[in-house]
Amino acid sequence: MSPLLQQFITDSHDILERMSQALLALEKNPGDEGVIDELFRAVHTLKGNSGLFDIPTFTRVVHAAEDLLDKVRDKELSIDNDLTDELLESMDFIQRMVDMVEASGAIPDDFTDEADARIERLRALLPESDGHDLVFEEPADQVQPPDTLDWIARIPEAERLDACLASGGHALSAIRYVPEPECFFKGEDPLLLLRNLPGRQAFVISPIEPYSAQAEIDVYRSNFELQALSTASPAEIRDHFRYMPEQVAVYAVPPTALAIAVGEDLSDDGLRDDFLANAETLLAKGDVALLAVAAGAVLDLISPDLKTASMLRFIRQLALAGAEVPVLSALVKALATGEVPSLDIADAAAESLQDAVPPAAPAPRVKSAGASGLGRNTLAVQIVTTQRQLLDLPVPPDQWDGRLLAIGNTLRSLLAVQGGSEAVGALEAVLANCAEERSFLSLAFHLEALLPSGDDDIEDPSDSGALPASVAVAAVPVRSDAASADTLGDAPKAAAEHGDKSARVLKVPQEKVDRLMDLIGEMVVAKNALPYLATKAEEVYGSRDLAREIKAQFAVINRIAEDMQDGIMQVRMLPMSSVFQRFPRLVRDVARQLGKRVRLVLEGEEAEADKHIVESLGDPLIHILRNSLDHGLETPEARRAAGKPEEGRITVRASQEGDRVLIEIEDDGKGIDPAVIKRKAFEKGLIDETRLESISDQEAIQLVFAPGFSTAETVSNLSGRGVGMDVVKNSLEKIGGQVRLTSEKGRGTRIALTLPLSVAVSNVLMVKMNGQRFGVPMDVVVETVRVPRDEIHVIKGRRVSVLRGKIVPLFGADELLSLPEAPIANAEGEYAVLVVRVDGATVGMIVDGFAQTTDVILKPLEGPLSGLAGFAGSALLGDGSVLLVLDMKELMNGA
Amino acid sequence: MKNIFVVDDSPLIVSFLKTTLEGAGFKVQSAADGAQALAALKVAVAKPDLIITDINMPNMNGLELIKNARQLFRFTPILALTTENQAAKRDEAKKLGATGWLTKPVTPVDLLKVVKHVLPN
Structure with missing residues (x-):
């Protein structure tokens, strides 16, 4: 099972527990908003958690419960008994699903029906729905549609040609993105968004308001809008901008909209008309490839600066991209008329409404190199090209100096890396010249010279390798640094003020704690080597001082351990x-099921015991409580008749007594009638006639712990499940506990359990046998006695002795443990006998002798030894030797 | 390495986020509620590159946290973890300075996609 699923299960148990407590608290005090909040949060968390796994049945039920609690929280619904019942039952169902998931990792299909029924019942409790909740209001598009797509014309022709090629003749997405002025304060990064725009082809950035003088610019406010072209579908674009739908408009535009011819408007009718005639025939035949060749042929003959040439380049490019015939026809027609291919903005907008339907075929996005980077060229060339383009843009006189400075800085950084000091020197001269002439002209020429000539030979792989990417971002303002600088100043102060006082709770897997305990156990043993070392230092090496120091150190380590x-x-x-x-x-x-009224009083909940003990207590205690409710407490009518208050009372009280925990369960019910118990026990053959006569009332009551005893007149579905109090007693004894029961007819019953605080440390008595030592848990030890040889008798082949007026069977430890030699008597001819109590019987084990008692950490036998019967486990002793601890019950049963 | 700070009162969600993000090479710090998160953020040595927070939490809810964290880190992206029926919470979170949101349940693939989407570079 994955750790995540494991954690889900643990967490779910916790959450369900918390929910049921909250629900019960609410039943008492329905208005407690804190508890309602807690309850809602719990179910909400549970739903969130379940979403991580593929258990839709689970999630659906939890979801229904959450909806219900949501209404409770909003005060549209109040908590009542029915609601609580329904929720509690649903939680039980959820619990069962958790158990299923734990057992099998999935929820079987047969849970689906019950889940549906549950959900229906939960939904039925919801207040009359006004249908309001189910309607999701589409946020109104807050961006004003742009008046025009004019900005497309501002994209350099080369980039538009690239976009045409990438479009493959299909519609492109035109995006207008107006970031909020305060966008930086929301962690938004408009440029990053633009850079990562899927299928991005070309973009334009324009200020919304004219930029003010440099000193007055508020660099923390966004004052620009972004327009971009992309081959991605409008749906993809929407997804990309999903956190700011109100700031973005997406339109589908045909590629012809990009074909805005620029250049000198001189006519060269002859060649153009030839081409037009030719193009018509070719288009009629659908020969797109040849159209591209024809356009190319004309382009070779005419000046590239002509408007006609510009349009021809679009025709060639789209033809190469494999555009459809109608698209090309539109362009050819535009070439003939000399007009820009018409693009009705309304049409474009209308098309954008259908953008849920992606373009007929996915555009060949990867084909163009432009899709992967900023342009077709290496970074250095791109930067220079951009700067060159900047020079052509109109600039208000008051910003002229700033523009020159910005361009100059960018080029300086670039050339410093790329061109060396010589290139920088040349640049400086040109810049100075520009400043003097107040004209960008000389710089423009200088850059033209820097740029590789022609379109095809500019891709120089060595360039891209030589240029660190950081140069490109040199011009990005360093605003985040400024921000962190001023928060940094406050941080230490805030730290001092903000001491965290809330209690922290760690959840640690038990294995980790167990491992720690093992290690500490080993350390306790290891430290005991020090006294030995001290003795050696003194006796072998004769250094008394060293011995003393070692002993002093040992005392310290001993205390820490x-x-x-x-x-x-x-x-x-x-x-x-x-x-x-x-x-x-x-x-x-x-x-509620029994129709009884009861008040449960819990006391001493804060008393602590070892996790293992506490956890083993759960089931026995529940069983005892069920018994009290079912058999102990009377119905309200019967109680009234007996002169008791109608509401019964059960008290569960925990307290610590020395190294034991005492738990008492008391009820004020009808008590146990010894006469009834005696009769039952006799009927079931648990006692014979003579015993029936002689047994005392208190002894009779203890018979409820006898195996197979059940006092219920009829078997109800509560306590009569075939397990009786004997099971309770057994499971408590397994963890070293004891049970005492007292009862007074008509007044009530009291069951007292005593348990060790911890099972981790066991107190054992060590006995010697055949030169070895064995441990016997002190819980079972009654006494140690010396029995003279002549007081051991043999009856029916078994050794017995009379101790304190009782006949006690004796077993030799050699028989029980298959040891080779019989126990040895001491000089006076007395045998050492360890008297233990097992299953209510007193038996004696004859051993060689007794040693001291000690506290040990008992570990179960593992590996090949785990199958050995008769041993409770092993423990490390202080001197490093291993002590085997006997399980007297198992040993005696085998005897 | 980018630092991501995640806040959720469900240890399970935290460990899911942690596992997924750490698997993708991010450094992840976490807190169990808004108050704890804010206290940790105030004394953080390294500014987080991204904060992901649940909305419904004890002590200090996610909206409060977003508001306070925004005062602390003006440009750091903050993502709100919401469920599908918390559209109103989402808008409120945006208003208080959240960069965006993630809808629970979120798959590891979606989580990483969105995280990369909002992280600088």
Whole structure:
């Protein structure tokens, strides 16, 4: 299972738990907005989480619950019993789905029907829908449509030709993007957006208002609009600008709209007419390729500066791009009339409305080199070309100096990298000349000279390699640095003011804590080598001082190690509230089903115990509570008749007593009738007639723990599930706990559980046998005695002895553990007998002798040893040796 | 390496974002609610290159956080994590200075696409 899914499951359990608590809290106090918020947030998070996985059934149910809670939060709906029931049931269903996901990684199909039913029931609780919520209002297009697409004409012809080629004769997208003046303060980056525009061909940037003098410019306000051409579909463009739909307009334009011829308007009718006649025939035949050749032939003959030539270049380019015949016809017609091919803006806009339908065929975007970079040429050439174009743009007189300065700076940076000091020197001279003449002319000539001549030989791969990309961005204002500089100043101050006081909780996987505990256990052992070393230093090397220092150091390390061990135990401690929190819901549900009224009082929830103990407590406690509700508490009528308040009371109380936790479950119900128990036990054959006569009332009550005992008259679906109190008792004993039950007929029942605080540390008594030591958990040890050889009798082949007036069977440790040698008696002829209590029976184990008791960290046997019966586990002793700890129950059962 | 700061009260979403973004070579810091995030952002040594925040959170919700973070970092892109029925929240987030939003559930592919879309360079 992926870690993410694992976490989803853990988180879901948490969230569901939180939700059920919140719901119950709300039932008591329906107006608590804090709790409603918490509840909503929980379900919202759950939905968000589930979206990460492919479990639509789950998500749908959670979604329905969220909708319902949303209405509750908006006060359109109030929490009542029905709503709570429905939500609780849905949560149970969700819980089941989580369990399914945990077990199988998916939700089986048979959950779908129930999910649908649940969703329907949840939806039914929603207030009458006015249909309002379902209508999504399309945001009105706030951008005024541009009056014209005139800006296309401002794109240099070369770029328009490239765009034509890239379009493949299909419609292009014309984009008008007007960034908000405050856009930089939203982290928007208009130029980045433009640079990453899919299928971008050419673009124009124009100021919205004329730029003011340099000193007055507010560099933090955007004052420009961007227009661009792209081969991408309007839908793709919309997606690209999805965060600012109101700032962007997209139009589909035919490629002919780009064919705006520029140049001298001298007629060269002869050649043009020849071409026109020829073109008509070719177009009639549909021979587009030949049309391109024909246009090329004319272009070779006429001056490239003619307007006619300009239009011919578009015809050739579109023909090469594989444009359709009607597109080319329109251009040929425009050439004949000398007019710009008409482009009705209304048509273009109308077309943009259908932009959900992409152009007939995807445009061959990759074909043009222009799609990958800023132009067709290397970066250096591009920069110079751009600067050259800038020189041609009109410039207001007050901005002339600034323009020259900007262009000069850009070229300087470029040439410094690219051309060396000589080129820079030449540039400086030209710049000075320009400034003197107040004319860009000489600079324009200088740049023309720098640029490679002709169209085809400019691609020089060595250029692109030599030019660092950073030069291109040198002119970008460094505004983000300025911004961070002034926030930096405040930061340390803010840090000092903002001490975080909120409690932090870490969720750590248990393995990590366990590993830490293992390591600390090892360290505890390792540190014990130091006293040995001290002795050696003194005795072998004769250095008393060194020995003393080692001992002093040992004391320090010893203390730290003990603190660490204590600390890690603390980490594993959980408050009882983590199991108690399930009870209010349980008690509420069960009481409602049974038609009983009950108040649950929880006390001492903050008492802590080891995680393992706390978690193992959950099921036994639930079982006990169910029993109390089902069999203990009476119906309101019966209670009234008995003179008790109608509402019953169950108290669950936890407290710490030394190294044990005490948990009491008390009810004020009808108590247990010893007579009924006796009769039942007799009927079921649990006790015989003589016992029936002699058994005391208190003893009789304990019979409910006997296997197979159930006092319920009829088996209800609550507590009578075939498991009785014996199971409760067993599972508690497994974790070292004990159960005591007291009851008074008509007054109530009290069950007291005592448990160790931690299972991690076990107190064991070490016994010696065949020169080895074995540990026996102190929980089971009753006493240690010395039995003289002649007091051991053999009855029916078994050894027994009479201890404190009782016959106690004795087993040799050699028999139980298959050791080679029998136990040895001491000089007085007495055997060491360890008396233990297993399953209520007292038995003795004969060993060689006893050693001290000790606290150990018990680890289960692993690997090849894991199959060994009779051992509870192993533990490392302080001197580094391994102690095997016996499981007396298993050993005795095998005996 | 670009720093991305993610804020969500669901540890699961955080670890999803973390895994995906770190897998794509980003450095990711996280916080569990708005207040925690703001406190961390205020003392951050390195300015984050992008902030991604959930909207519905305890202590300080995402909208508050966006507003405050915008005061702190004027040009840093901020993305709001919203669900499909939070259109109104989205607009509000935009108004308070968010650059854009992500709609939950988001796939790793979409997440990276949008992140690259708004990150400078």
